[in-house]
Amino acid sequence: MGDHQKIVVMACKHSAGEALRELQREGWALPDGVEWVELPCGGSLDELHILRAFEAGAAAVLVLACYHGACRSLDGSRWAEKRVQAIQEMLAEIGIEQDRLEFRNIAPTMPADLASWVEALHRRVLAPAGE
Amino acid sequence: MSQATPVAKQVLVLGASSEAARAVKELLALGYKVLWVSGDELPSNGLDSPALAKYANCRLYALEGHVGRFVSHFLHQGQRLALSTSAIIVATGNERYFPAERYGLELSSLVWTTSQVKEQLKKPLPQSVLAFRDKRILLLLDWSGETSKELVSESFSLAGELCERCRSEVYFFYRDLTVDSPGWEQRTRELRDKGVVFCRYGEPEVTVGEAAVSISYLEGTVEGDLLVLPEAVRPRGDTAELAEILQVRLGEDGYFQELNIRKYRAGLSARKGIFFAGRCHMDCDASEAESDALQVVAAVDALLGQGALEPEEVIAYVDPSKCIRCLTCVRTCPHAAVQVVEYEDMDVVAARVDELACWGCGACASNCPVQAIEMVGQEMPAWVQGV
Amino acid sequence: MREHPSVIVVGGGIAGLTAALNLAERGAHVTLVERDSVLGGNARTVCCKAIAGECQLCGGCLLGERLELIVSSPVELLLETSVARVERDNGGFLVYLEGAEKSSPLRAQAVILATGFDHVDAHTKGPYGYGILPSVTTGEEMERKIKEEGQGAYDALGLHKVAFIQCVGSRDEHVGRGYCSQVCCRYALRLARLLKARQPELEITIFKMDIQNSGRDFQKTWQAAQEEGIRIVAGLPAVIRRSSEEPRRATFVYDDILAGQIVQEDFDLVVLSVGMQPRRDAEQVAELFGINQDRYGFFAVGDDLISTIVPGVFVAGTCQAPRSMAEAAAHAQQAAEACYRYLQELAL
Numbered sequence: 001m002g003d004h005q006k007i008v009v010m011a012c013k014h015s016a017g018e019a020l021r022e023l024q025r026e027g028w029a030l031p032d033g034v035e036w037v038e039l040p041c042g043g044s045l046d047e048l049h050i051l052r053a054f055e056a057g058a059a060a061v062l063v064l065a066c067y068h069g070a071c072r073s074l075d076g077s078r079w080a081e082k083r084v085q086a087i088q089e090m091l092a093e094i095g096i097e098q099d100r101l102e103f104r105n106i107a108p109t110m111p112a113d114l115a116s117w118v119e120a121l122h123r124r125v126l127a128p129a130g131e
Numbered sequence: 132m133s134q135a136t137p138v139a140k141q142v143l144v145l146g147a148s149s150e151a152a153r154a155v156k157e158l159l160a161l162g163y164k165v166l167w168v169s170g171d172e173l174p175s176n177g178l179d180s181p182a183l184a185k186y187a188n189c190r191l192y193a194l195e196g197h198v199g200r201f202v203s204h205f206l207h208q209g210q211r212l213a214l215s216t217s218a219i220i221v222a223t224g225n226e227r228y229f230p231a232e233r234y235g236l237e238l239s240s241l242v243w244t245t246s247q248v249k250e251q252l253k254k255p256l257p258q259s260v261l262a263f264r265d266k267r268i269l270l271l272l273d274w275s276g277e278t279s280k281e282l283v284s285e286s287f288s289l290a291g292e293l294c295e296r297c298r299s300e301v302y303f304f305y306r307d308l309t310v311d312s313p314g315w316e317q318r319t320r321e322l323r324d325k326g327v328v329f330c331r332y333g334e335p336e337v338t339v340g341e342a343a344v345s346i347s348y349l350e351g352t353v354e355g356d357l358l359v360l361p362e363a364v365r366p367r368g369d370t371a372e373l374a375e376i377l378q379v380r381l382g383e384d385g386y387f388q389e390l391n392i393r394k395y396r397a398g399l400s401a402r403k404g405i406f407f408a409g410r411c412h413m414d415c416d417a418s419e420a421e422s423d424a425l426q427v428v429a430a431v432d433a434l435l436g437q438g439a440l441e442p443e444e445v446i447a448y449v450d451p452s453k454c455i456r457c458l459t460c461v462r463t464c465p466h467a468a469v470q471v472v473e474y475e476d477m478d479v480v481a482a483r484v485d486e487l488a489c490w491g492c493g494a495c496a497s498n499c500p501v502q503a504i505e506m507v508g509q510e511m512p513a514w515v516q517g518v
Numbered sequence: 519m520r521e522h523p524s525v526i527v528v529g530g531g532i533a534g535l536t537a538a539l540n541l542a543e544r545g546a547h548v549t550l551v552e553r554d555s556v557l558g559g560n561a562r563t564v565c566c567k568a569i570a571g572e573c574q575l576c577g578g579c580l581l582g583e584r585l586e587l588i589v590s591s592p593v594e595l596l597l598e599t600s601v602a603r604v605e606r607d608n609g610g611f612l613v614y615l616e617g618a619e620k621s622s623p624l625r626a627q628a629v630i631l632a633t634g635f636d637h638v639d640a641h642t643k644g645p646y647g648y649g650i651l652p653s654v655t656t657g658e659e660m661e662r663k664i665k666e667e668g669q670g671a672y673d674a675l676g677l678h679k680v681a682f683i684q685c686v687g688s689r690d691e692h693v694g695r696g697y698c699s700q701v702c703c704r705y706a707l708r709l710a711r712l713l714k715a716r717q718p719e720l721e722i723t724i725f726k727m728d729i730q731n732s733g734r735d736f737q738k739t740w741q742a743a744q745e746e747g748i749r750i751v752a753g754l755p756a757v758i759r760r761s762s763e764e765p766r767r768a769t770f771v772y773d774d775i776l777a778g779q780i781v782q783e784d785f786d787l788v789v790l791s792v793g794m795q796p797r798r799d800a801e802q803v804a805e806l807f808g809i810n811q812d813r814y815g816f817f818a819v820g821d822d823l824i825s826t827i828v829p830g831v832f833v834a835g836t837c838q839a840p841r842s843m844a845e846a847a848a849h850a851q852q853a854a855e856a857c858y859r860y861l862q863e864l865a866l
């Protein structure tokens with residue numbers, strides 16, 4: 001693993017953030033190399049944030065927002081998904097693998113899924129290929 | 132960060148429903164100044180207090196300001212009226228109608244609505260009771276596909292009253308027995324004990340004859356003297372207009388929509404300081420609507436009770452010198468917290484975020500085409516700034 | 519109102535958290551007493567039932583925010599603590615605690631009981647074979663499994679046919695629970711939709727007596743489920759047995775009332791939609807505070823559904839009657855209002 005390599009998780013405070021804190025209360029910790037950026041709402045995610053994350057050396061970016069209809073600020077999760085789609089199209093054009101940017105809906109009641117997504121991404125992106 | 136802003140313990144209650152009356156009463160007891168306004172007549176239920184101002188037959192035509200400093204503009208007896216309050220409780224109730232088309236039946240001496248039965252029972256004795264005395268009454272629920280908790284609950288009460296006061300023989304036809312609220316299962320059992328006959332139908336066939344009515348269903352045919360059909364409820368006709376003035380959303384069903392499950396506090400709308408109580412936003416019977424009003428008052432008092440409001444930890448700030456007045460933020464803000472205003476000290480017209488109304492969601496900032504909006508208080512890693 | 523009146527909230531589930539937060543925001547000094555080592559109560563095992571990116575409004579999300587608000591609030595939290603003895607004290611209460619932290623008694627002007635519910639034990643419905651047949655589980659276990667293992671917990675189990683059986687241990691006066699548990703239709707339907715959305719080829723049948731469907735919100739969920747191909751049968755099986763053809767499956771005979779026929783069918787998984795019952799120690803708690811229980815064992819209340827026969831003792835949430843999380847929270851907020859008014863009058 002190159003030491004400038006990291007995974008950036010951009011996460012809505014109200015869903016992913018709460019799930020993370022439930023995991024932390026149970027003693028789980030984010031794997032090394034995973035940087036957690038907490039957003040006040042999926043709606044505040046800027047396309048620029050994602051691009052900057054890649055600029056800053058992110059091997060992958062995972063965007064987590066609420067399920068549609070559960071967003072505290074009504075449309076925030078939809079905005080977030082739209083931004084990710086826009087960047088994915090851009091990545092495709094410049095030939096970067098699209099699977100370096102992932103969007104997922106999440107609820108505070110999903111700590112188990114959060115842990116498994118982050119761990120899977122970590123294995124896929126940061127762990128050396130042949131062990 | 133900004134200091135707490137003092138606010139007055141003054142609330143506007145909109146609507147003439149029983150839940151509105153309950154909210155008014157509770158607010159007065161907590162020492163609030165209450166402005167009670169309705170488009171219709173207000174109930175004369177002895178609610179009088181020096182802290183209460185009542186305005187009946189009043190139309191809201193505009194709302195200015197935000198939480199802590201709302202100014203509502205009304206037309207009252209040909210006069211314009213502006214009322215300042217810190218919060219607004221919308222308790223306008225719903226509207227009843229008889230879904231004749233869906234039932235495919237006309238009302239007649241043999242076919243009544245639940246409301247008609249209720250009215251009759253309210254008349255003086257013996258008139259009230261004689262209309263139903265020893266008659267066989269067929270109450271057909273859930274047939275129009277439009278049941279509401281309010282009408283199911285009322286039908287339960289009517290069935291009981293008819294059995295007890297009028298010695299009627301009541302047949303209660305249902306598709307699925309509705310036990311949707313605490314205590315309803317027990318209510319249905321009490322009705323059974325009083326002699327109400329419950330019949331489950333699949334597709335009932337209803338015949339209205341010259342002197343009798345009959346219902347054929349799974350288990351056979353029952354004849355009766357009177358067919359009673361529940362009415363249905365729908366959002367009041369002025370709900371959409373009111374929502375536009377208040378800048379709050381309606382749900383798909385046309386009722387006011389509370390913020391959502393996530394922030395569930397009683398009747399919280401997406402707009403700070405505006406609350407919904409009772410049947411204008413939820414499916415409930417009259418007593419649940421009044422309980423809802425009490426929870427809303429508890430929420431209002433949690434907001435205003437300390438006499439001051441503070442902004443959220445993260446809020447948006449517009450740099451008026453960068454803003455190009457494109458109105459994107461005004462349109463995207465889900466909490467109606469941005470407006471384009473004149474900044475008098477700087478002599479510019481630009482968007483401004485009300486710091487008390489802002490939830491800090493950042494939708495405005497990420498949508499602004501010229502990055503004129505900054506999220507104050509949001510911690511971001513240095514690389515986000517391109518450092 | 520007296521400067522900082524004191525309130526004790528017993529129970530840190532969704533109801534207790536909601537009542538405590540509301541009263542604390544309004545300036546009361548609140549102590550929350552929870553016998554468990556964590557807050558959240560039964561809501562901790564409620565899983566997310568969102569499908570295809572859309573929230574199903576199950577209410578599960580209500581807990582997380584409150585757990586965060588409570589730690590940053592002035593509410594004093596006493597975990598692993600319960601009430602040992604209660605004395606009347608000058609119009610208020612002197613509450614002796616036992617547990618991890620405090621030993622000196624707490625003085626309070628009012629108490630809110632929010633001790634919640636216990637899950638109905640599916641073993642008591644013997645003929646359904648719970649605990650004996652491997653393919654018979656409960657709604658509670660399904661919620662818990664999904665919460666703990668993730669949304670895909672049932673994806674790779676090779677299921678083809680799943681049955682949900684409603685009203686297990688509820689609505690049955692013979693077992694002393696002649697009430698509807700309110701939540702099991704809702705969670706069963708939403709769980710069924712979740713399974714169906716993840717495994718479209720799964721055949722799902724819901725067996726019910728009646729379904730509680732009067733709410734206009736719920737009617738929509740109900741219709742959606744049927745449109746997605748979830749089958750609803752009016753009629754409950756009397757007995758569930760091991761399938762003679764495939765011992766890991768369960769089989770039962772049921773009377774499809776609306777179709778007017780008797781049918782025998784095998785299933786890979788049978789989910790018993792268990793409901794709620796009063797806490798098994800509700801009697802002791804009622805005795806401590808001198809309040810009554812209703813005929814089923816829930817705490818007895820007046821017409822406002824909040825006040826007990828002891829002035830200053832209020833109840834909130836599912837310790838009074840079965841409720842969903844949103845309803846328990848709403849009830850608790852109403853209890854907070856009643857409690858606040860009581861404190862206000864006490865001060866005059």
Ligand SMILES: Cc1cc2nc3c(=O)[nH]c(=O)nc-3n(C[C@H](O)[C@H](O)[C@H](O)COP(=O)(O)OP(=O)(O)OC[C@H]3O[C@@H](n4cnc5c(N)ncnc54)[C@H](O)[C@@H]3O)c2cc1C
Pocket residue numbers: 528529530531532533534551552553554557558559560561564565576577578599600601632633634635636637657658659661701704705792793794797803834835836837841842843844846
């Ligand atoms: C199988 C199942 C699935 C469900 N699914 C959903 C769903 O999808 N959506 C939904 O909205 N609802 C659901 N519910 C309902 C939900 O679980 C309840 O509405 C909610 O948990 C009730 O909260 P409460 O605070 O009233 O009680 P509880 O959650 O029971 O909390 C009570 C708390 O009090 C504590 N306590 C008890 N006695 C004492 C004592 N003597 N001293 C100190 N502390 C004490 C307990 O430890 C507990 O923490 C479901 C219920 C069941 C049974």
Ligand code: SF4
Pocket residue numbers: 446447463464465466467468469484488489490491492493494495496
């Ligand atoms: S951050 Fe912007 S969009 Fe969000 S509430 Fe505040 S002003 Fe509205």
Ligand code: SF4
Pocket residue numbers: 449453454455456457458459460461481482495498499500501502503504
């Ligand atoms: S979106 Fe930006 S430029 Fe447009 S009005 Fe709002 S602040 Fe001004």
Ligand code: SF4
Pocket residue numbers: 067070106107108109392565566567568572573574575576577578579580
């Ligand atoms: S937990 Fe329930 S309320 Fe929350 S997102 Fe999932 S389905 Fe929606």
Ligand code: SF4
Pocket residue numbers: 310684685686688689697698699700701702703704728729730791793
């Ligand atoms: S909620 Fe549904 S399954 Fe539960 S007891 Fe009531 S009717 Fe039966």
